[in-house]
Amino acid sequence: MTSLTSRLPPWLALIGLALLVFLILSPFFSILAWAGVLAYASWPIAKRIRGWCGERNALAASLTTMLAALMLVIPLIWLLWIAQKEVMRIYPELQNLLSAPPPVPALLKQVPWLGDSLSHLLSAPEETMATIKNWLASHASSFAMLAGGLGRGIGKLVMMMVVLFFFYRDGARIVSELKLVLSRFIGSRIHDYLTAAGNTTRAVIYGILLTALVQGVVAGLGYWVAGLDSPVTLGVLTTLCALIPFATPVAWGSIGFWLFLHGETGAAIGVWLWGAAVVSQLDNFLRPYFISSVSPVPFLLILFGVLGGLLAFGLVGLFVGPIVLAIAWAVWREWVAHLE
Numbered sequence: 001m002t003s004l005t006s007r008l009p010p011w012l013a014l015i016g017l018a019l020l021v022f023l024i025l026s027p028f029f030s031i032l033a034w035a036g037v038l039a040y041a042s043w044p045i046a047k048r049i050r051g052w053c054g055e056r057n058a059l060a061a062s063l064t065t066m067l068a069a070l071m072l073v074i075p076l077i078w079l080l081w082i083a084q085k086e087v088m089r090i091y092p093e094l095q096n097l098l099s100a101p102p103p104v105p106a107l108l109k110q111v112p113w114l115g116d117s118l119s120h121l122l123s124a125p126e127e128t129m130a131t132i133k134n135w136l137a138s139h140a141s142s143f144a145m146l147a148g149g150l151g152r153g154i155g156k157l158v159m160m161m162v163v164l165f166f167f168y169r170d171g172a173r174i175v176s177e178l179k180l181v182l183s184r185f186i187g188s189r190i191h192d193y194l195t196a197a198g199n200t201t202r203a204v205i206y207g208i209l210l211t212a213l214v215q216g217v218v219a220g221l222g223y224w225v226a227g228l229d230s231p232v233t234l235g236v237l238t239t240l241c242a243l244i245p246f247a248t249p250v251a252w253g254s255i256g257f258w259l260f261l262h263g264e265t266g267a268a269i270g271v272w273l274w275g276a277a278v279v280s281q282l283d284n285f286l287r288p289y290f291i292s293s294v295s296p297v298p299f300l301l302i303l304f305g306v307l308g309g310l311l312a313f314g315l316v317g318l319f320v321g322p323i324v325l326a327i328a329w330a331v332w333r334e335w336v337a338h339l340e
Helices: 002-041 043-052 057-099 112-123 125-138 140-186 190-225 231-242 248-261 265-292 299-313 317-339
Strands: none
Touching (some): 140 190, 190 248, 248 265
């Protein structure tokens, strides 16, 4: 009893301290998670740069962080520049479309609900324009929130770069100390759990990012062959959709529908066939191949982790969800091994 009363206050103090740390750091969890994923994914490059700098960690971390910033910022600036050019060109086309709408294709007119709706919209362009203006006016506060969210996103990106610098500089020591502390509580099994987490992180990065990139490039080629004016921008949009499992058809399906409305029936059918037979099929074998070649965790478990993590944590959940399930899988396999 005396031993219990003497050990209880330190544990309560430790739990209270952990809760306070959680409350203070909770606004920065997404930043820490993104910085951790980027640091882990680029760690081989960071080690090579550190070797070139003669183990001067601060200099190596600075150079690696600048390289990571350039790899993130330059593509974003390029995409914004292309998007601005596309918007400046598409806006007059939309005005012309609303002022002189094309006829509804006969095939769509036969669809019960869709044909009537499209016919009504295209037959009264002034009413459609007024509806759009009213919708924009009623959602002005939402656009203001979107602009504020963009500013917060830039601030988070800067903060993530600061965190990334310290991860590059002190990452090896942080991981070593983490293993040491966790091994005191969990035992030597922690090494297997961390290995499972690391393998799953690599598998998700390779499986999701590489597959989405390949799908975007292949889809962009299809858009170029179909005669679309901005295949690069549309390919980038397809890549972003491909980051989410089963969302790729939203991209090529919408683009094909746009072509169909403009009377480009052959090009629309070609985009749909190319998307269904090639672009979406890449997801069915490339993603499992990339993931299974890196991690022994079942692909179905990683799929649930990606979808569940996305719903629970947002975009960073694409990586956090599979890592959590991979650790749970490692714990389960070890328990089963001990019971056999």
